Amino acid sequence: MATIKDVAKKAGVSVATVSRVLNHYDNVRQETIEAVQTAIQELDYHPNFLGRTLRRQETMKILVMVPTISNQFYSRVVKGIQTAAQAHGYHTMLAITGSDPEIEQEHINMARRKLVDGVIFLHTTMDAIDFSDFAENYPAVSACELVEGAKIPTVSIDDYRAALDGTRFLLHNGHKRIAFVSAGDLYDSSRRRRMGYAHALREAGIEAEDHLILNEGFTFNAGKRAAARILAMPSLPDAVFATSDSTAIGVISALAEHGIQVCRDISVMGFDNNQIAEFYLPHLTTISQPQFDIGHKAFELLLNKIQNQSCEEQHILLPHKLECRNSVKQNGSSK
Amino acid sequence: MATIKDVAKKAGVSVATVSRVLNHYDNVRQETIEAVQTAIQELDYHPNFLGRTLRRQETMKILVMVPTISNQFYSRVVKGIQTAAQAHGYHTMLAITGSDPEIEQEHINMARRKLVDGVIFLHTTMDAIDFSDFAENYPAVSACELVEGAKIPTVSIDDYRAALDGTRFLLHNGHKRIAFVSAGDLYDSSRRRRMGYAHALREAGIEAEDHLILNEGFTFNAGKRAAARILAMPSLPDAVFATSDSTAIGVISALAEHGIQVCRDISVMGFDNNQIAEFYLPHLTTISQPQFDIGHKAFELLLNKIQNQSCEEQHILLPHKLECRNSVKQNGSSK
DNA sequence: TTGTAAGCGTTATCAC
DNA sequence: GTGATAACGCTTACAA
Numbered sequence A, B: 001m002a003t004i005k006d007v008a009k010k011a012g013v014s015v016a017t018v019s020r021v022l023n024h025y026d027n028v029r030q031e032t033i034e035a036v037q038t039a040i041q042e043l044d045y046h047p048n049f050l051g052r053t054l055r056r057q058e059t060m061k062i063l064v065m066v067p068t069i070s071n072q073f074y075s076r077v078v079k080g081i082q083t084a085a086q087a088h089g090y091h092t093m094l095a096i097t098g099s100d101p102e103i104e105q106e107h108i109n110m111a112r113r114k115l116v117d118g119v120i121f122l123h124t125t126m127d128a129i130d131f132s133d134f135a136e137n138y139p140a141v142s143a144c145e146l147v148e149g150a151k152i153p154t155v156s157i158d159d160y161r162a163a164l165d166g167t168r169f170l171l172h173n174g175h176k177r178i179a180f181v182s183a184g185d186l187y188d189s190s191r192r193r194r195m196g197y198a199h200a201l202r203e204a205g206i207e208a209e210d211h212l213i214l215n216e217g218f219t220f221n222a223g224k225r226a227a228a229r230i231l232a233m234p235s236l237p238d239a240v241f242a243t244s245d246s247t248a249i250g251v252i253s254a255l256a257e258h259g260i261q262v263c264r265d266i267s268v269m270g271f272d273n274n275q276i277a278e279f280y281l282p283h284l285t286t287i288s289q290p291q292f293d294i295g296h297k298a299f300e301l302l303l304n305k306i307q308n309q310s311c312e313e314q315h316i317l318l319p320h321k322l323e324c325r326n327s328v329k330q331n332g333s334s335k
Numbered sequence C: 001t002t003g004t005a006a007g008c009g010t011t012a013t014c015a016c
Numbered sequence D: 001g002t003g004a005t006a007a008c009g010c011t012t013a014c015a016a
Helices: A004-011 A015-022 A030-043 A049-056 A072-087 A101-112 A128-137 A159-172 A188-203 A220-231 A245-257 A275-279 A291-308 B004-011 B015-022 B030-043 B049-056 B072-087 B101-112 B128-137 B159-172 B188-203 B220-231 B245-257 B275-279 B291-308
Strands: A061-066 A091-096 A118-121 A140-143 A154-157 A178-182 A213-215 A239-242 A267-272 A285-288 A315-318 A321-323 B061-066 B091-096 B118-121 B140-143 B154-157 B178-182 B213-215 B239-242 B267-272 B285-288 B315-318 B321-323
Touching: A004 A015, A004 A030, A015 A030, A049 B049, A061 A072, A061 A101, A072 A091, A072 A291, A072 B091, A091 A101, A091 B072, A101 A118, A118 A291, A128 A140, A140 A291, A154 A159, A154 A291, A159 A178, A159 A188, A159 A239, A159 A267, A159 A285, A159 A321, A178 A188, A178 A220, A178 A245, A213 A220, A220 A239, A220 A245, A220 B275, A239 A245, A245 A267, A245 A275, A245 B275, A275 B220, A275 B245, A291 A315, B004 B015, B004 B030, B015 B030, B061 B072, B061 B101, B072 B091, B072 B291, B091 B101, B101 B118, B118 B291, B128 B140, B140 B291, B154 B159, B154 B291, B159 B178, B159 B188, B159 B239, B159 B267, B159 B285, B159 B321, B178 B188, B178 B220, B178 B245, B213 B220, B220 B239, B220 B245, B239 B245, B245 B267, B245 B275, B291 B315
Parallel strands: A061 A091, A061 A118, A118 A140, A140 A154, A154 A315, A178 A213, A178 A239, A239 A267, A267 A285, B061 B091, B061 B118, B118 B140, B140 B154, B154 B315, B178 B213, B178 B239, B239 B267, B267 B285
Antiparallel strands: A091 B091, A285 A321, B285 B321
16 A cells, blocks of 8 residues: 555655645645656555544544434435535444444444544433533534433424424314324433324313323334234224324234224324335325435534534424325314 | 543553553553553543554444435345444444445545445445456455456345246236336346346246336336336236335335226235335235345455455355235236 | 553644 | 654554
């Protein structure tokens, strides 16, 4: 492997000059530039970034902490991050934690060890105190999840409001008994959505039934488990509000197994508006999140922290939208 | 930020000793170890890996070149890679290329610049010559795609054989006119599958109809486009063999839009056996790939190259399996 | 068992 | 314009 020294020797200049050429300084003679470039070509030289990185103390890399990439939702957020990062010359590194605190901690050390310039959390297992503590010492932002009480720039939707809107929509269309399938309190967004759901029920004068709240997670299989519990109920609820499209699909699929057809016998509402929502049969009525924009904005916030240290706490809320398709009965036909 | 020097000073020892403690050398006095560890604690010191990395010329990081993470197929392969990598102390970095040669090249430079110890390609836009050339100079392996003529260790299924099996299954169940939706020649696997499909037709004495081969890609929307072309045909084919589950779903969904019901009016076979295949309605009959194992094995091959330089060319073929569900009519009911 | 010092490949600060 | 040279934070001979 050729180094900068080899190039310098071959071009008959000093390493400093080679470095200048490499970094496009304007105080190098044209002939010298050419001589250096020729040497670079001939030696097939590629600068070793480790040296530069060590010297400059910046890696031009960021780490994205993601609980899973099996859910299309995160894929899209990551895409947004990556697009923004690339535009600023940053590389994106993905760490899939599986919501395992140990794995998360190990990756967090990458930031501590200066292997990355900053971290975007799509989820964390840390509590608000540890999370704030980390964010105080290293450039970090949170996306998708608004961790209660944590001092860290965050971009997400208003989960409370989104669930409120979704539940109201179900109520306005004549559904009274609404099951709620969520990921429990592992995710702050889930908790917040559950509160929005409860609020809507309350304002409609419907008393909440605890057993209708099913904490199963947000995978396909979580939906399957939720459906099993629903099938075991003495009477079917009017609707199921699942806090992810995957869960909704798991529910629908499992209910179908027992001859229960969505939209005829029961309504199901999803969350996220992943691409599959549009292609599933029935097409999913769901709450749409601006996934790409969330990621994009998250990177911008991070870059801000990396460059300015400006720690002004920001919580950016991006708009959600109710995407009306075929999995929810409309016009109160079940009244 | 505390450095190794600060720790040394605080502990009253030399940096060498600190380094020894850090790396668990056994020739350090217990008391010294403790003194150093105390200093580390007090300073909240975290070793800067850049220094070590520069010195050791290894990053303990690998790069995975993936065309997209929107397709669950790749998520699962990446999971396999990451699991294996983690077990060996390696971190996994994901580069999403979108099959853009420029983006791919830019990331390839990361290997050239020693930012990673090796690269796993889940897809490449390079031709066999460039690909071989790269693999000759840097630790690299290919997964999922067997690039014709490229000298690089590879792990994948036997795509030819898999498509052969799939097509035979359709034929044996009475389907004669079979449309084939593939990604065209961008992916070697696609090309190979198309040949398997053609082979099966030939051996059944059925003459291939060129217009039944639809090169659209492997996304949901590719399936949608394929369905549009199918609907424009003078008569509907008996079956559609899509070379990914996403495409199959796109086809099914779009056909449903026009009142054509899969399994009653037409059969659709997928490929990959993503999780959604099991949860889609109808449940997808598909060719299952051992995605996790492919990823896992790919890392092992890469580690081998990183450590031994043993460049023996290997092509590992893992078994596929026909997963029989509800999207294909069986027992020749359409004969 | 520990310390000294060279070196990894760069970039930055001086001189000249 | 260009060249020495120190420095980045660490590991590792070699010496003590």
